[in-house]
Amino acid sequence: ETGVTQSPTHLIKTRGQQVTLRCSSQSGHNTVSWYQQALGQGPQFIFQYYREEENGRGNFPPRVSGLQFPNYSSELNVNALELDDSALYLCASSLLVARGNTDTQYFGPGTRLTVL
Amino acid sequence: KQEVTQIPAALSVPEGENLVLNCSFTDSAIYNLQWFRQDPGKGLTSLLLIQSSQREQTSGRLNASLDKSSGRSTLYIAASQPGDSATYLCAVYILTGGGNKLTFGTGTQLKVEL
Numbered sequence: 001e002t003g004v005t006q007s008p009t010h011l012i013k014t015r016g017q018q019v020t021l022r023c024s025s026q027s028g029h030n031t032v033s034w035y036q037q038a039l040g041q042g043p044q045f046i047f048q049y050y051r052e053e054e055n056g057r058g059n060f061p062p063r064v065s066g067l068q069f070p071n072y073s074s075e076l077n078v079n080a081l082e083l084d085d086s087a088l089y090l091c092a093s094s095l096l097v098a099r100g101n102t103d104t105q106y107f108g109p110g111t112r113l114t115v116l
Numbered sequence: 117k118q119e120v121t122q123i124p125a126a127l128s129v130p131e132g133e134n135l136v137l138n139c140s141f142t143d144s145a146i147y148n149l150q151w152f153r154q155d156p157g158k159g160l161t162s163l164l165l166i167q168s169s170q171r172e173q174t175s176g177r178l179n180a181s182l183d184k185s186s187g188r189s190t191l192y193i194a195a196s197q198p199g200d201s202a203t204y205l206c207a208v209y210i211l212t213g214g215g216n217k218l219t220f221g222t223g224t225q226l227k228v229e230l
Binding site for chain 2: 031033035040041042043044048050055056057058092096103104105106107108109110
């Protein structure tokens with residue numbers, strides 16, 4: 001069974017640029033959640049995708065967007081990068097049998113984004 | 117709005133000591149609660165998941181308890197070892213839209229010294 005994988009591991013961008021982060025969910029899972037973890041803080045929920053549709057969103061601006069593909073992998077896109085976007089971005093996959101289910105989320109190793 | 121607090125923020129103990137990490141949450145309408153470990157610069161490793169109908173879970177030297185009515189959870193680590201040094205995060209599952217999300221505390225940074 002393959003776990004959750006994320007790419008790239010590290011990324012350095014400059015302000016104003018755009019970035020795409022990728023996540024492959026664990027085999028058998030249909031839901032992907034993304035979290036942002038700033039230095040010294042706990043992870044903050046960005047959004048969740050279930051069967052290619054957004055299924056909940058945290059307090060993030062529209063320039064932070066996502067996508068889920070038919071194979072349940074996912075991308076997170078950030079436009080017009082700001083210094084405060086520097087963080088560890090974590091992806092988690094889970095299996096939702098039905099909406100409202102609270103199945104365990106399994107985390108990937110994260111992508112470290114640095115904005116200069 | 118659900119808020120999760122972890123006390124203490126940092127803890128340093130000698131090897132072999134038993135210790136307790138505390139987690140509190142403001143809204144008792146949670147479903148599950150999960151404890152994670154995070155090594156510096158790394159992702160999250162799940163330690164224990166307590167379902168809302170349970171009061172505790174055990175794995176090896178770790179024991180986690182949950183009291184929903186008081187909004188508290190504790191993680192007990194027995195006979196601590198230097199390899200236990202890491203940040204420990206508590207997170208609660210709550211519903212959002214048709215799915216669920218984790219709300220995390222800011223963590224307890226543990227250092228176990230020889």
